[in-house]
Amino acid sequence: MKSPYGLQIIESCLICPMRKRQLFCDLPRPALERLDAISSSATYPKAAILFVEGQEARGVFVICHGRVKLSASSADGKPLILRIAEAGEVVGLPGTISGKPYGAIAEALEPIQANFIRREPFLQFLREYGEVALRVAEILSDIYYATYQEVRYLGLYRSAAEKLAQFLLDQASAHEKNGREFRTTLTLTHHEIAQIIGTSRETVTRLFADFKRKHLIEVHGSVLVIKNKASLEEVLET
Amino acid sequence: MKSPYGLQIIESCLICPMRKRQLFCDLPRPALERLDAISSSATYPKAAILFVEGQEARGVFVICHGRVKLSASSADGKPLILRIAEAGEVVGLPGTISGKPYGAIAEALEPIQANFIRREPFLQFLREYGEVALRVAEILSDIYYATYQEVRYLGLYRSAAEKLAQFLLDQASAHEKNGREFRTTLTLTHHEIAQIIGTSRETVTRLFADFKRKHLIEVHGSVLVIKNKASLEEVLET
DNA sequence: CCATTAGTGTGACTATTGTCACAGGCAGAC
């Protein structure tokens, strides 16, 4: 099979290598087969739009490869990034469950493969497999917590410095390895970070320079190293 | 039975007058009986704390009477109101489903009656009644949308005027009667509104005065009348 | 019925940060 956009194609959920790691894939065999039957896999190029804000919810996308940016736009067109969904995560779920329009724009950050499941068969599937409905509730909780985290960035921290410090600590703890030196790969641009924490690109750039100057962090290419976690946490208390 | 805090007590979900209107109460008979068996009703005085941020999720509260304020606090103690849950709504659900600690503080805005359901029996109940799990997923979607709305207030609107205008329009459309003149009862103080839209109490007061001066709104006691919806919407575009 | 508290109204000052403007670096396209 040809492989567009250089992706490794996953033929079926039944043989998906992520089955154990994530979400829907970790289901009993009959449910998995049924899910496979109502899913349709597709690949999308970078910057492809899966759906837009206000559009009627047609169904959910389960991401197999790549990352998807979920954002909302203000009247003047300035976008705000709600969350970045990674492989294994689900997008469009709240809209599909509730029947309300999608709340955000979903855009592929890189070439992606995703399974699309139309709303009606999906809801029917959930009615038949009650344990999967509970799994869906868990996923919705996770999405809620991610959005709640976004509220914290936007509302709870007084200064832009606090927001960025918290963001960097969150990134590091999400990918935490050992307890000593925190490091993570940061694939987001200053502009994107600004859109997540709700500030301007220039402010992020300035704060990065500031944090480096104070030896709180180091950046080597796309690798972020938190040199002084304690001091970075102190920024939150001022 | 004595009725503390002047509340009308609802003895059982089976005879709850809100059954048809809301949520869990609208369930088939066997499920409802089972739910009733694992629920324990209680009343709380004004300002009672149902749970706090970071506390292990013990279970969910279904509000029968009164309103509950869900808020998060910053390091310096400034609270941010996430949502106001009304009678028929559920609080503590995301934490209970996911097993993560509660994300917010839940405080009674007035004397309330609520049913508490412990986590383990609740999850067991959901496993047995798959259709209720789907209902829970819908409720989680609603909670998600409410939180998403909060993100919009905090992140998408540039000026405090835009935030307040959007807030007032949301309030009015939530309680919309006819299409002509929009009015709603606003039981929140300027301080609380400020904590919802992420600004200061003084700014809210000033903006209210400003909107009144421009004849966009009128306030008679706790009744808010939107005189000029179009102009209020224009505020959003500037 | 008075006292105490919560809520509202308003002025003055300040500062954080958004905006604009521009420059240099780096990567991919051709």
Added chain:
DNA sequence: GTCTGCCTGTGACAATAGTCACACTAATGG
């Protein structure tokens, strides 16, 4: 190679709105 576009870095300036301070009014409670 060099061109073009995206990302980062930095200065200058303005302004929105936060903070503090205080006055006034409406409730609530003994």
